Amino acid sequence: MKVLIATKNAGKVKEFEFMFAEMGVEVSSLLDVEDAPEVEETGTTFAENARLKAEEIANLYNLPVISDDSGLVIDAIGGRPGVFSARYAGIEKDDDKNMDKVLDEMRSVPEHERTARFVCTLAVARPGKATVIVEGHCEGSIAYKKTGSHGFGYDPIFLVQGTSNTMAELTKEEKNQISHRAKALAKLKDQMHLLF
Numbered sequence: 744m745k746v747l748i749a750t751k752n753a754g755k756v757k758e759f760e761f762m763f764a765e766m767g768v769e770v771s772s773l774l775d776v777e778d779a780p781e782v783e784e785t786g787t788t789f790a791e792n793a794r795l796k797a798e799e800i801a802n803l804y805n806l807p808v809i810s811d812d813s814g815l816v817i818d819a820i821g822g823r824p825g826v827f828s829a830r831y832a833g834i835e836k837d838d839d840k841n842m843d844k845v846l847d848e849m850r851s852v853p854e855h856e857r858t859a860r861f862v863c864t865l866a867v868a869r870p871g872k873a874t875v876i877v878e879g880h881c882e883g884s885i886a887y888k889k890t891g892s893h894g895f896g897y898d899p900i901f902l903v904q905g906t907s908n909t910m911a912e913l914t915k916e917e918k919n920q921i922s923h924r925a926k927a928l929a930k931l932k933d934q935m936h937l938l939f
């Protein structure tokens with residue numbers, strides 16, 4: 744069994760490969776598809792963007808697909824970067840620049856006001872059928888500096904709630920137990936039949 748993930752983010756692909764492997768499912772992504780389109784993320788919510796990405800790709804290739812729209816929501820700065828997480832410091836989607844921008848904006852925010860969460864919305868789209876949407880969250884707070892080298896995106900500045908580690912200090916096994924992506928995928932486990 745194989746499923747197409749409508750994403751061009753290599754960090755997401757690795758995590759889906761790992762998590763789907765436990766279910767005996769293989770993963771391919773838009774990184775494997777020549778001339779795959781860049782779906783415009785014009786929505787104002789994770790769910791809207793997940794739906795846009797999944798439905799465009801499902802209709803284009805006439806296949807069931809899963810998309811992932813995700814990001815970091817920081818309370819002290821009004822929920823930013825939110826749906827702009829990938830392109831927060833510019834369209835080049837540079838993880839280091841994105842983290843530097845957040846650290847700079849959060850420089851004078853005291854520890855107890857640094858709460859944040861990762862959000863992951865997954866959409867399952869099938870040609871001619873209703874799209875299914877699920878969401879998972881992972882709570883934490885924003886560190887004062889980058890630590891750790893695993894994962895991707897904002898992981899080095901995201902302190903996992905109840906621990907003194909950033910997400911980037913966790914092994915892939917550990918991250919994929921507790922992450923927003925793992926929690927969202929768990930909600931789809933009973934609905935895998937939609938994909939095959």
Ligand SMILES: O=c1[nH]c(=O)c2ncn([C@@H]3O[C@H](COP(=O)(O)OP(=O)(O)OP(=O)(O)O)[C@@H](O)[C@H]3O)c2[nH]1
Nearest residue numbers: 750751752811812813814815828829895896897898
């Ligand atoms: O530290 C992180 N750990 C994570 O587990 C994580 N998940 C999402 N993010 C951030 O949120 C953006 C998603 O934006 P996004 O959903 O539009 O994806 P994207 O544009 O990178 O790829 P695509 O799936 O749209 O092709 C990503 O680029 C990251 O910056 C994460 N950061």
Ligand SMILES: [Mg+2]
Nearest residue numbers: 752784812829
């Ligand atoms: Mg995107």
